[in-house]
Amino acid sequence: MSPRQWARDLGMGVHFAVTGGREGWVRVTLTAVGVGLGVALLLLCTALPNVFAARDRVENSRFDYTYSDEAPPKADNTFLTALTDTTWRDDDIRGRLLEPEGKRAPLPPGLDSFPGKGEMVVSPALKDLLASDSAKLLRERLPYKITGTIGESGLVGSHELAYYAGASGLRLTPFADVHRLSAYGPPDAPSEKTDPVLLLMVLVVFVMLLTPVAVFIAAAVRFGGERRDRRLAALRLVGSDSHMTRRIAAGEALAGAVLGLVVGTGFFLLGRHTLGTTEVLGVSVWPSYLDPSPALAALVAVAVPVAAVLVTLLALRGVVVEPLGVVRAAKQRARRLWWRLLPPVAGLAMLYPMIGKGRKNGDFNQYLVIGGVLLLLIGITALLPWAVEAVVGRLGKGALSWQLAVRRLQLSSGTAARMVNGIAVAVAGAIALQMLFTGTQSQYTKETGQDPNRVQMQVNFSNPKQNSSVDREFADTKGVRAAVAPAVASYATVALDPENENGLTVGSCTVLRELATLPSCKDGDVFVTSTRSFYEDPSNAEEIALVKPGRRLYINPSYSDATERGLEVPWTVPASVRVVEAREDSLQKANSLLVTPAALPAKAAPALYSDGVYLRLDPSVPDAREYVRNTLARIDPLARDFSWSATQVNDKYASLRTGLFVGSAFVLALIGASLLVSQLEQLRERRKLLSALVAFGTRRRTLSLSVLWQTALPVGLGLLLATTVGVTLGAVLLKMTRTPVAMDWPSVLTMTGVGAGVVAVVTLLSVPPLLRMMRPEGLRTE
Template structure:
């Protein structure tokens, strides 16, 4: 067969696709929408590398922190900056104070000029937030006048909350929360070693999200298959052979794919423009970030039409188009099972060599992971038609609606399976990922040793001199039930180069009772704890022996040729020192020597360092955290507040899981939209049949239930198969990461229920068009 003949037949098919009248155009639009939805999501995925790269580039370009011991000297090109980050409800707000020290001080990215004292430049999202009625407490915390907005080059997302405020007098606080810099930008650092398990998660997430899209695109190019085959039968009457009809059918599919490419590009451009006003899980992007990678975009542009042609040619192998009809209505040969088992078995064989590798044995082979996961997931599309056919061949007894549905499924089980393939692949992948994330969660989540039931917030001030009575500043703050502010210091057995040293904690009786169980306490008492709960040393025998009544110790001892000699403060241990037990839920038991303020000389005050203020909040006040943050901002704009939590999650692990959630939302939307389009196409194919049944007296309720059964039975079988494959894939992934295999059936049922829920919504949306089609007038033709 010459390429010219191939091209001619394909062109004839394209012509038939666009000249089929009203029916042809409806079929083409359904195909274009189905393919277009998949293409739009594929283009979005091709833009993700640029999104991540651009966000990292912007973050690095605006980096303004320095942890060097030596700050550069003041010059005409230096500036002072201080971190004033805060939190508004669950959203982080990036804040900076700026003070230029010369006329050539560099501007932060996105700014046209330095804000003056009492002024600030804000991100567009923060400007909108501050203008809202619900942000009164945030406006109180940021008492600056807005003079401009930060440009796109200075923000990592359109919904990021950020501001730069002008300040003066920051110089004395250099090395105490204030940084002197001469340029912006993150210094080059050694590349961080990639965790093989996290890399495996990223690969599987992309495969799980993209495979259902490919399945939907393959199903969409076959919309209108039955009507197309009847047109091809007419072609046979005028002399076309079987090979020509297949090429013409491929041409029609190619036309639908090309039109779908155009529609998908339009969907992507619309979604790209709308992305600037949407934020998901605190993440947002600018439309300019969503520029597809040229290589990947070309790959999509080539792969979709080629796949449409190949899928059509493969499907036509099972259809005999004859001059007088299509041998689709006759009894078909039973599908064979043996070759349908090969893809999933091959996938397991590719993943098997990596079982037990984990982190210690190096990285996983990416090609084997990609191939194995793809074969397992796409194996569902090969197995599901056999499962549907095997089950529906044995059903038939029941009410009339059930018999109608069963007969229809027996005649077109392949079409029913194609509708469910995408949802089954998506659910299987989701179950496997859920098992992987649940199984490895403990590896990326560590206990903080903090009890959020006792303390909800901790405040760390920028100045260590904010000590005496600082907890009283929170008295009367709405939502704050209690505040304690212990201080710490070092002591030794000699003023210089001591042989024995340790730390002590200073506070009032209220604060010390948060650390140890005290029988009684008055100002002037001293305690030493016998045990320490958070540390490996079970007892403090050495420290108890050191802190003897009447012994002379020295606070803040000096070492070697230290510059600050002479600051050592002598202290005599009082005779009333008592040994007590540390609380098992102690706020901080790094120091076992507990001292009330009255037990220390007045000269000790300058050497005490604040360890922060611990706040207990009133759970009945919904804005308690915001009131507390406002009180902290009034005391020290550079102070940082931290919410206590019992566990802390690895940032990369959390970001991968968040990315999975965001991607799953898009895939579920695609699933729902594609299923709805597919359902409309199926109903349109059977419009005259439904009208004929109604005209002969069949009740609409019976027909509606039959359509429901036609959807429910394949969906149930597909979800059952997806659960089995998903559990198998999840178990293999867990064994690959050396994680014990455990089943979280609640998560499995949740994933399965989500898939069933999407199908249920689509079914409900298709009821109104179904009722309109079930009219005798639908038999009228022209």
């Protein structure tokens, strides 16, 4: 067959699609919308490389840390920057204090000039937040005058909260995040080795998110299949052969696919603008970040029409189009199972060689991972039509609505399966990923040793030599139930150049009871714990023998090469020193010697350093943490606060999980929209049949229930198959990562329930059009 013949037949199909009157345009429009939704998500995926690159580019351009122990000398092109990040409720705020040291000091990206002292330049989102009525406490914490906004080049997203404030008198100290720099940009550092398990997760996430999109596009190009086949029979009647009719049908699908590209581009541009002005799960971007990769966008533009033609030709191989009708209404040959098992078996065969690799036995083969996961998911689309046909073929007796639904499914089980394929693939992928994430979560989550029931917040000062009243200032803060502020110092047996140096903790009896079990306590007492942490031998016998009553020790010993010398303070251990048991949940586990303030000489006060303040909050005060942060900002603007948590999650793992949630949200939206379009197309195909049944006296309730059963049966089978494939894939992925296989049934049931919920919402949305189509007026025809 010559290319000219192919082009002529395809062109004829395109002509029929766009000149087929109202019915033709409705059919093409439905196809275009279905394809367009998939194309929009594909274009969004092609923009992801640019999103990651753009965010990394901004992060690198404003990087203002240094890991060097030596700061560059003060010069005309240097500046001081202090990290003043904070949190407002659940949102992080990036903050910096800036002090240029010369006229040639570089500006941060997005700024036109340095803010003066008492002034700040803020991101547009932070400016809007500060102007809101709910941000009164935040305005107290950032008492600077807003003189400008940060440009797009200095922000990773449109909703990022950030500010630069002017400062003077910043000093480089070992306790504060203050750095002297001459340029912005990341320092030269060895790149981290990629975690193979995280890379595996990334690959599976992308395959899982994109496969349902491809399935939906393949289903969308087959909208209006039954009416199309009747038109093809008319073409046979006027003289076209079977091959020509298939090419003409492919041309009709091509028209819908090309129009779908246009519609999808429109959806993408609309979504690009929307995403650039909104925030999804704490992630925001600029519209300019969502520029698709030209090569990938061109691939989508070519692949979608080609796939539409191939899918149509493949679908028509099982349909005999004759001049007097389509041999589809006759009894069809039962679908064969053997070849439908080949894709999932081949997928398992591709993944099998990588079982047991984990992190120690080499990286995973990316091509085998992608191919294996893809074949397993695609296998669902091959198995589901067979499963639907096999099950509905054995169904029979029941209520009238049941019989109508079963008979309809028996006549068009393939159409019913196509509607469910996408949701089944998405649920299977989600179950597998949920098992993988749940199984490996412990590998990326570590215990912090913190008890958030005892302490909810901790603050550390940039100048540890704080006054002794800081605990009272925090205790008087609204929302604080208790504040514990221990102090620390060092001691040795000699005043100069000691071989061994130990630490001691100073605090009131209330403070010391948070560290050890004290039988009794009064100011002037000294205790030493019987055990110690951070040592291989937990026994503290050596230090107990060292801290003997009457022994002379030296607080704050000095060294010959130190700049400050002669500050050591002699101290005689009192006779009342007692050995006590350290608490297992001690707030501080480094020091074993515990001293009340009256037991130390007055000269030792300058040698004491704050070990932070530990806070218990009142849960009945909604903004207790905000009041604490305001108090901290007033006492020490460079101080840091931390919320206690029992566990800490790896940042890359958490980012990947967030990306999965964001991607899943878009895929679920696509699933819902595409299912709704598909459902409306099916109802439109049966409009005259429904109207005829109503005209003959069939109750609307019966017809509505029959439509519900027609949806529920394939969905139930699809979710059952998806659960089976998803659990199998999840188990294989866990084996690949050397993780014990454990079924997380709540997560599996949750993913299945989400899929069923999307279908239920789509079914409810299709009820109003269904009721309109059941009117007798639907029998009218042109």
